Amino acid sequence: MNKIVEEFELYGKTYRLETGELAKQASGSVLVTQGETTVLLTAVVSSEEKDYDFFPLTVDFIEKMYAVGRIPGGYLKRESRPSEKGTLTARMIDRPIRPGFPDGFKQEVHVVATTFVCDGQNPPDCICVGGASAALLCAGAPFDGPAACVRIARNVETGEWIVNPTYEEQELSDVELTIAGTADYISMVEAGANEISEEDMLAAMEFGQKAIAEFCAAQARFIERVAPQPMEYKLHQADPSIAERVERHYGEMSAALHDADKLSRIAKIEALKAQIKENDFNEDERAVWGADIAAACKALEKRAMREMVVSTGERADGRRADEIRPLHIVPGYLPRVHGSGLFQRGQTQALSVCTLGTLRDGQRLDTIDPAEGKRYMHHYNFPPYCTGEVGRMGAPKRREVGHGALAERALLPVLPDEDSFPYAIRVVSEILESNGSSSMASTCGSTLALMDAGVPISAPVSGIAMGLIKEGDDVVILSDIQGLEDFLGDMDFKVTGTEKGITALQMDNKARGLSTEILGRALQQAKEGRAHILKAMLAEIAEPRAELSQYAPRIETIKIPVDKIREVIGTGGKVIRALQEETGATIEIEEDGTVRIAAVEGPAGDAAKAAILAIVKEPEVGEIYEGEVVGIKDFGAFVRLTPSKDGLLHISRMANGRVAKVEDVLNQGDTVKVQVIEIAENGKISLDRIDKPSAPDASPAANGGAKRGGYKDAQRRDRGDRGNRRDSGRSDYRRPRNRS
Secondary structure (H helix, E strand, O other): OOOOOEEEEEOEEEEEEOOOOOOOOOEEEEEEEEEEEEEEEEEEEEEEEEEOOOOEEEEEEEOHHHHHHHOOOOOOOOOOOOOHHHHHHHHOOOOHHHHHHOOOOOOEEEEEEEEEEEEOOOOOHHHHHHHHHHOOOOOOOOOOOOOEEEEEEOOOOOOOOEOOOOOHHOOOOOEEEEEEEOOOOOOEEEEEEEEEEEEHHHHHHHHHHHHHHHHHHHHHHHHHHHHOOOOOOOOHHHHHHHHHHHHOHHHHHHHHHHHOOEEEEEEEEHHHHHHHHHHHOHHHHHHHHHHHHHHHHHHHEEEEHHHHHHHOOOOOOOOOOOOOOEEEEEEEOOOOOOOOEEEEEEEEEEEEEEEEEOOHOOOOOOOOOOOOOOOOOOOOOHHHHHOOOOOOOOOOHHHHHHHHHHHHHHHHHOOOOOOOOOOOOEEEEEEOOOOHHHHHHHHHHHHHHHHOOOOOOOOOOOEEEEEEEEOOOEEEEOOOOOOOHHHHEEEEEEEOOOOOEEEEEEEEEEOOOOOOHHHHHHHHHHHHHHHHHHHHHHHHHHOOOOOOOOOOOEEEEEEOOHHHHHHHHHHHHHHHHHHHHHHOOEEEEEOOOOOEEOOOOOOHHHHHHHHHHHHHOOOOOOOEOOOEEEEEEEEEEEEEEOOEEEEEEEEEHOOOOOOHHHOOOOOOOOEEEEEEEEEEOOOOOOEEEOOOOOOOOOOOOHHOOOOOOHHHHHHHHHHHHHHHHOOOOOOOOOOOOOOO
């Protein structure tokens, strides 16, 4: 194939689709570019049909550090497991692509996105969806494209909508909406927002849908020039008699579904399915049609559930379409931890735990994304026991990463900034039971944990998962969906927010023809559900605790002059290490002179603060100090005023009367009370002793000798005496060498 390039401009930004030069052994490959950000999308479609009861699509997003001119960190110095951002991007590509394949297509499909260049201005994620769609279409795959994805932002000053904003433009926005689909329908939505209204979010979706249509049109022009040969494939067709035999048990399936308890309902349904396989099919048929029989039983379950909701308005657990399951809310569930909250909705239970640390405890990011780190981390764990299953415990899966990121995004807008609350914050949500909406339960539980920890969030956040059953023109929107309604329904639409507005949302759609009008209805119903849940939460904990937990570190922030940082740190960190060891506090110093002192015990933090302030303190005339004598000279003693400043207490100011020798009055290591009387231009400090003692009896002044103030005359006499001694007949006296 010859190289084919399609360049176009949309909404003030330039894009490029290219094929025919790179990765020609893949089924389809497209190089997609926005600005100078460049990603290679490849698609390979296997020729072998798999005996799976699902569509075997795999999507990988590969972050290459050379794309941003960096060498990977770590010992191996090469890319290894995907970052959290990479995992989320792979999910973002998968979700709008998967619904575009026909039912019954069982050939494996592998889509790989490899970042070649990231220009630091244009993110690579959204263009990957369009690139994956174009690669699949170039391969001639049975994909219902073109599909595209756009990110929508809004300039807070002008109110203007922006398509695929740069990182800088996103900083000035109050909403980040990522929306994907085709020219005809929306398949995926993700958003984070600063408490915006449902009306504004819907307007952003409508604008995004129009933008998607334009990107799909540009992609269609490109594919028309490529003119790919459609691949030959066959959709798996089950024997018609299988569905006929299974269909006889519709009434039994409908009855089995009417059970509010998840495990009991599942047991009844599985028992019925086993009975159908055993009684309606012989051994040979079960051996040949095993997967088809299972698929037919699942289809029967799906139809029975959907018809029950559409025709009767009743759900499997007996609820109305807009009814929320019973709530059980306990803030402060665990002792000793910094904050915790138990949130249960029906048979979904989440225990969230908040831990506070210094900003140094925040997460460092080594990715192609410009962000270098984050101070708020939300981790979501979904162990097998939460669904009554046996399974392997290991690294978090893509689903866990995605749910944790959604809850994290939901709470970010209400967190205090670093200046007012200089803590790193980690919340872990342990899903202990699950029957749908566990990510929203973790959002609510995390709000409880943050408030219990005393984190001064600006407003509490609640969340709810909405569902959809669409049969022809009949549409039923479901509030607070359970697992059954998620798996067999048409939409999973999660919405989080405060009383004021939306902070995050996520939607996956399996129903074609989903309009923004339906989404608007879902948003309004979700608002009512969120308000109901939030009211129940506030009945248990109305506001953040006034005080942090006694087990949480207290962090105090002070500012020191930049030129004093070196003195506080010391040579090789000697001073700051000593301070931390002596006080037990943790000390962090920024380049601008910001110092954060963290300590669980108050006295430790106070001691560290006092020590640092003493180091940077500049003495002033008139100030009184009680310091240690750190040096003795003939003319006076040096007194330690601060850890980094000494002053000179002249011999004439040590006592009332003439002092012939410093050691007659002071010795090294003594503590003396002094006052600053002069600071010279060169920084040298002169001191006067407070509460001077009388000069020793042996001193000449005590015997009527030189009066106080006659120090210079005495000094001259002393020098003269030294000169006389030099001319004396001492045998050890050495005359100067004659160098002429």
